[in-house]
Structure formats: C-alpha cells, structure tokens
C-alpha cells in the first residue's frame with residue numbers, strides 16, 4: 001500500500017471518499033476542473049493510497065514557492081490505524097523538501113475534534129497560537 005500521485009481521473013473516487021468522511025467539507029474547489037488545475041499547478045504533490053482498486057486514503061498538497069499547504073488528509077474508516085495517514089504525510093513532506101519547501105501548514109477546523117487530536121499527536125507539528133487566519137472571498141470592486 002504505497003502512496004502514488006493523484007491524477008485527474010481519480011476525481012470521482014476521491015470525491016466519494018471525501019463525501020463519505022464526516023468532518024471533511026466539500027467546497028467548489030473540489031469539483032473536477034479546479035481539482036485538475038490544482039494537480040497541474042502542484043505536480044506529484046497530491047497522493048493517494050489504493051486498496052482493492054480504489055482510493056482509501058489521500059492527501060492533497062501544494063506550495064506557493066515558500067510554504068507547503070496540506071488539505072484533505074483522509075483515510076477511509078476501515079483502513080485507519082495502519083499508518084496510512086503517516087505514510088502520506090511523510091511522502092508528501094519528502095516531495096516538498098525535494099522542491100526546496102521545508103515548512104508546511106495545515107488549517108484545521110476548530111469544530112473537528114478528531115482532526116485536532118490527530119495533528120496534536122503528530123511529532124514535529126506545532127499548534128500555532130501566534131497566528132489568526134483572515135480570509136477574503138473575491139476582491140474589492
């Protein structure tokens with residue numbers, strides 16, 4: 001069960017994995033075209049693990065030239081506790097490091113206790129209390 005790079009044709013199966021996973025919010029950017037664009041912009045950084053011919057774990061990642069950004073770390077319920085999330089994380093961070101990206105961020109919803117517990121437990125990952133996130137949709141006229 002080795003991670004491989006995601007490709008556009010994985011989209012339906014990944015969308016289905018995200019949709020059946022409580023705690024994962026699907027956004028317009030998860031549609032096929034933005035997903036395809038994201039993979040093209042960040043080649044080889046979004047990974048999945050397959051079992052019985054379908055994705056059972058995934059992690060999307062990209063970078064802005066300075067920092068890496070991780071999204072949608074998901075392992076199907078039946079495959080949890082086998083180190084798949086860790087394998088995906090390690091492989092993604094290694095691939096980012098090969099591109100010169102040595103620091104990455106992940107945004108975790110405050111109302112996702114399981115996700116928070118996971119990140120809290122990961123060695124080397126520091127919860128930030130010196131940063132507030134501001135987001136803007138669209139642009140001023």
Ligand SMILES: CC(C)(COP(=O)(O)OP(=O)(O)OC[C@H]1O[C@@H](n2cnc3c(N)ncnc32)[C@H](O)[C@@H]1OP(=O)(O)O)[C@@H](O)C(=O)NCCC(=O)NCCS
Nearest residue numbers: 023073074075080081082083084085086114115117118121
């Ligand atoms: C969180 C999630 C990805 C973990 O996947 P997983 O494959 O079971 O995790 P792993 O088996 O690789 O666990 C890696 C380590 O994290 C620990 N861990 C796993 N889930 C944990 C949790 N919910 N809370 C605390 N620690 C956890 C494991 O004990 C393991 O520790 P170790 O390295 O000391 O052995 C999975 O439960 C999931 O998909 N949850 C729903 C989606 C989600 O919340 N994703 C995170 C969004 S940012």
